[in-house]
Amino acid sequence: MSMDQEKGKIKQAMSDMESDFLKRKRLFEEQEEELMYGRDRTNRSFDDLAESTSYYLRKFEVEDHEFRIAMSIIEVNKADLLTEIKQEQKNLESIFEDENYDYKKQRDRLEDQLLSVRSE
Numbered sequence: 001m002s003m004d005q006e007k008g009k010i011k012q013a014m015s016d017m018e019s020d021f022l023k024r025k026r027l028f029e030e031q032e033e034e035l036m037y038g039r040d041r042t043n044r045s046f047d048d049l050a051e052s053t054s055y056y057l058r059k060f061e062v063e064d065h066e067f068r069i070a071m072s073i074i075e076v077n078k079a080d081l082l083t084e085i086k087q088e089q090k091n092l093e094s095i096f097e098d099e100n101y102d103y104k105k106q107r108d109r110l111e112d113q114l115l116s117v118r119s120e
Helices: 004-059 066-117
Strands: none
Touching: 004 066
């Protein structure tokens, strides 16, 4: 194989690898946006639930202790769900960081190969 063919092959591999990485990056960004949308929707849902619960509990004149218990249950469930969402976001970020590291390592390896072909 000639030097020009080898260079072309390495450059094509680099281009393909970059294209694949950019696709995975877009997918990660879409997943992250979806997660944030879900988080916001979850917040609104729990806030709406707290508001309507407060309205009906006050309307039926329940005792303050029972009111606080009901509101506490809502807040605990909301906090638990938001914690799960944050953990999922950290997992996504970790996966993407690993992919980013692998991409850079492979790119550097191909760049080294390209340099070695040029110096021959």
